[in-house]
Amino acid sequence: MLMLTDICTGSPDYGFSASGKVAGRYRFARITDIDPLGRLKKNDAKFVDSDGGKILKENDVMIARTGTQVGKAYLYDPKDGELVFASFLIRFHLDPKKVVPAFIKYYMLSNAYKKWAEKTSSGSTRNGLNIETLSKMPVPELTTEKQKEIVRILDSLYHALSIQEDMISLLEQYVQDVFDYKSRELQFKGKLKELFILRTENKQNEEGGTIPIFNSGGISEYARTSTNVKESVIIPRSGTLGNLFYVDIPFAAGTTVFYTEMKKEKTGLFVYHTLKNYDFKKLDSGTVIPGINSDTIYQLPCMIPDNKWLHDFNCIAYPAYNKIASLKKKKEKIIEYISSALAFYFG
Template sequence: MKRAIVQLGEFLTLKRGYDLPEHARLPGEIPVVSSSGITGTHKEARVAGPGVVTGRYGTLGEVFYIDEPFWPLNTALYVQDFKGNHRRFVSYFLKWVLNGTESNKAAVPGVNRNDLHARKVGVPEDVGEQASIASTLSAYDDLIENNRRRIALLEQAARLLYKEWFVHLRFPGHEHTPIIDGVPEGWEKKPLGTVAPLKYGKALKNDDRVPGPFPVYGSSGIVGTHAKALVPGPTIIVGRKGNVGSLYWSPDDCHPIDTVYYIDSENSSLFLYYALQQMTFISTDVAVPGLNRDFAHSRSLLVADQKILRLFEDTASPLHQQMELLKRQNASLAKARDLLLPKLMNGELA
């Protein structure tokens, strides 16, 4: 299909977002959108939805379609004027245009709005064709979002099960189990360090990573892949620097980097994963936020008897197996969508 060659600024207008420090945000339902997506809420919107947001500083090349009024932060650019183009199409078009975008600032990573506006691009001018392309691609995203909701519900079910058994102490057979000093008979409070010692992740810079099948974990979750794993799965990852106390369950072999601790596969369990979610890991380093390992190891953990622990694993494992299946489906859907994207945008496919 024919494409008109124009400057990006003739197709749409990007504008910088607005300052809104966390301490100035008020309780509300309006999403606050940064360069990495929705990062909070506020009671007031600056932009009427639906809208499109991309990163100006920080995370670059990501594009977010926001279907409601929102507040774009100053780390982001948002589409101020769609110039009559299909809005959902514009979100996919920007994702295609910005793929591989890198900073043009040496000291502070960022992109220049004027440089983006001057970029030459090929665009379908027919809004009907734009709508058709958006419909094709959004079908994949709708399936992905539906799976994400199902994953969230499954994890919520496992979390509620943990609380029912180990917080409210309504575990199977609780009616016949004596409670001694607030602890069921046969259970024991132990320091975390004696149950599951935290081990340090290993540094792996972006330049040293070789894309492969093994996820690389930082304190914000999966931050890439690598050709070699550092530890076998399953393992629990605990944020050490940055997102202090963040928790991730990896069923597969992986590489935890130096911003996290990990618990090795011999000591990792779904019981422990949900138990750690009940702990409050407070940053203990004023200058650089971080989780002190000795402090974490001193935290008390209520450990059930082996019969109850095995029963919990047997009950929670099928939920996690369903979650992993849905995550793999989403990875396949995203891969198929991303293969279609350039072909639809350049007119190779109609």
């Protein structure tokens, strides 16, 4: 049986123990910086001034050794810049003479690998993975040509996914730019409490549910029933405070978010782009877990649009977001293709 240690060179090591800052010499790669598709997130970055001898190099794969995301992996991409990996991660250096590194990246996204990681970590005394157990991770034995074929197919799907995501980002930024430019025309000052009511729901996963439940990190689970709100902005109240979500589909709200009920129709995108101009992390109430209370949000100053301004803005914003909705459906379909490909090749 082929094991991870058989396709690596050098000695694996643990990451750098430090506290990330908002600015510094190197980006600090943490468990929470890895997205579900094994990519480095662009938002909420932290930095360190010293590398601690833990700068990632090409063909390095870092693996979460503990926590709720134990086993999550990231293959270093030089396009992500210089990265120092954190202490709850373990680094292995893949040998390109023995394996196609991207093949291992994709294998570690498969259900087969995730089941192995879950079983192995839960069987340990500290409910985690270490260098010894990860070194014995079983690896599929395929020819180099077959590995390259799998990588080529999955790379093409990731490229298609990236195109959709870039188009979504460009459209959202276009609307934000229009909003910021036109906001200079606004004359009436007010507070956010004049625009919406904050609601909470505390929804949890329901078997057979198809309605997305939003928490501060995004969609977390699914419910059978939704709120009765047609258009809303999801605002974090604890946890990851930097995330905002505009929704115009049936949804449910989890324990870590507020959702808005607009006081006037067709103001959702105005509220969303108004809120994007606030740094919610600076509004942290200062408890152990980052959080914001409703009064803090209600008292934030804002401009109040008149009917003509709102009509002119909406004529630009809503068609753009209709296109964004279409792109998101394509994005979801590509993610389904990726999941199907992973299941087909790895089980």
